[in-house]
Amino acid sequence: MRKYNGSSKLLLQPRRTEEVSRVLKYCNSRSLAVVPQGGNTGLVGGSVPVFDEVIINMASMKNVVSFDKVSGILVCEAGCILENLISFLDNQGFVMPLDLGAKGSCQIGGNVSTNAGGLRLVRYGSLHGNVLGIEVVLANGDVLDMLGTLRKDNTGYDLKHLFIGSEGSLGIITKVSILTPPKLSSVNLAFLACKDYSSCQKLLLEAKRRLGEVLSAFEFLDNQSLDLVLNHLEGVRNPLPPSMHNFYALIETTGSDESYDKEKLEAFLLRSMEGGLISDGVLAQDINQASSFWRIREGVAEALMKAGAVYKYDLSLPVEKMYNLVEEMRIRLGDSSKVIGYGHLGDGNLHLNISTPQYDDMILAQIEPFVYEWTSKHRGSISAEHGLGLMKANKIFYSKSRESVQLMASIKKLMDPNGILNPYKVLPHSLSYS
Amino acid sequence: MRKYNGSSKLLLQPRRTEEVSRVLKYCNSRSLAVVPQGGNTGLVGGSVPVFDEVIINMASMKNVVSFDKVSGILVCEAGCILENLISFLDNQGFVMPLDLGAKGSCQIGGNVSTNAGGLRLVRYGSLHGNVLGIEVVLANGDVLDMLGTLRKDNTGYDLKHLFIGSEGSLGIITKVSILTPPKLSSVNLAFLACKDYSSCQKLLLEAKRRLGEVLSAFEFLDNQSLDLVLNHLEGVRNPLPPSMHNFYALIETTGSDESYDKEKLEAFLLRSMEGGLISDGVLAQDINQASSFWRIREGVAEALMKAGAVYKYDLSLPVEKMYNLVEEMRIRLGDSSKVIGYGHLGDGNLHLNISTPQYDDMILAQIEPFVYEWTSKHRGSISAEHGLGLMKANKIFYSKSRESVQLMASIKKLMDPNGILNPYKVLPHSLSYS
Known part of the structure; x- marks a missing residue:
């Protein structure tokens, strides 16, 4: 987005945990601020230096430490690139429970630090469920070995969760x-059209019930998103005959039986078509067609960048109210902007994006704080999977109570009394520096 | 187990969160210790008063607050009995992601507070993944509203995890x-015999790969466990023709297609039989037979109580080493005791139990600290799902590093400076009361 410009003069690339420890010990003793950096793919400015923080870049710690083929437990260094881990596991017959558009550059340490969500959460759940252990270096340089490889461990507080998403x-x-699940051989993908948002919701409910154990992704985009992709990305075609559909859904199933799974998805589509939940649809016939379907969904962010300026919001909302916000925003902004909605419908996660020819403070003022207030009113989250970073640190109260944020600040102060770790991020200034 | 005798003079049964808050506020201001109590089914003395703590019993807070049929999100009060929630959801077409032997009396608040594991963890994962939110009253009476109903929320630290298992x-x-998954109509259960532990392990690996998306439980017991059940529980029969098998496995599948799922499990059993992984096996023909199979696995704990004194250990270990401990313990104890091993093989969770005619300190001295040292040496957990409670508070260092426990104690001190909440539990005395 080029929204944030760092101004650090020093970037360190530690190769071992001990080096991270020594750097932090030194910085802590002199109250020098640091900013940890993974693949730098975040969207909320979580990994940019704000003033002159020392950058600790994790790219050199990129080894797989161990992989247990019986349990499917992978231990690796934080700087491993997600896509490399996906390939490594694929060779072993396993899959990462995490997959997202930025996989080519994002790092697993950054994924865990930001509690990344992505495309497969509907099937495998969040990193709070899948991460079995971490090793972490505290502000004072102490190394906390919580690198357990056990599925179950109830000995004391499960401290690793504090770091997941912090x-x-x-x-x-x-x-x-x-913990990585075994790779299942049969993956099927359907690209579907729905006439209205209510049909999308009903389709989700039916998919959860009828595809139950094989459902591995349920994504949606509106026709404005599709238009943007068709207009701005090369080589992308609409898989459905041109006709006015308002919404599109991608349903992916992953199972262990090719012919049965395909049959099951086909039966589901037929039923949904007859019941009027979908108005059209096509099943990917091969892996190339499947990746061309995914290209549409994953290409929305890229198309937005090419279209001009973009105001990005990553919201969790109760599924039944989610799209109301997009519609209200359209009325509010009128012809000045394109308002598009897409995202992980299966998880109640809306990516609301507003596209304009160039940035305009007047438009921003019409969007914010309205979008946050609306989300807060419906008990949603103003950051479903992107985190708060620098961008939303001061907006935390829209989603969390004063008491909760106060406790977060107390814990931050306890663990990082000199405030050297990624300052100006996550927590509001009023609490961090009082 | 009747191992712990409380000596409290006061039991309070609050009906609303505000009452819990007022009680804690009062107790905190006068430094009166309290012990929260759910269904009192714990096995490590986590809910017993040690001296004269005030008991806060949650049994009166037993209402379902809301249930959303689109998302499957249930909100309820802490005192709801697990079995009642299971029935409630069943009527709505959903299931609890948690199931365990004590479901008839344990409460959901206690389940979450102890991070209960149980029989379905292999399918649905731990409560850290399934609990979307909690409301919690802090030591000073402050009510922390973290009762989110969102699948994704990355706004600040996810504090609820501190309370899950604390x-x-x-x-x-x-x-x-x-978050509760939709109920799938087709449940199948097989009771199988394996000649050695290595076959059990290979069977698990095959089950994960071939039954992948439908596998919902993988439990095991050794022939000593089965003998105990057959000898001490009425009306229980061995489903397999009498013959010397060393190990038994229960494999449950849950899916959405009755005939296909059964076929799939049958094909799997045939293949496993041909490959020599199982030496015998039977598929439950109806729900009664299925519950008689479960009765064997779930009856082990009850049979042990009837057999005499029992020394119970709940351990997580790498699956390949798990049963070595049982064998080593047998050699160590000789004829003085029956050593039995059973548990949640799919999660690497061994319930090691030693049965003797009566309690004997000499035998205890042969078991402990050996069992903890062995577990620690193999980087296991000395408490996989039961917690530490009173029984193992001082043994935490076998599974957690000094630095981690120190941080736990700092967090405890920050959140409960007067130490009124469940004293003598979880954390070692040396740290709690220094």
């Missing part, structure tokens, strides 16, 4: 242990 | 929001 503000994750 | 020592959970 965006590097409580410690720097150096190693990760993660 | 055994009431950081706050009292008053409400829970939990």
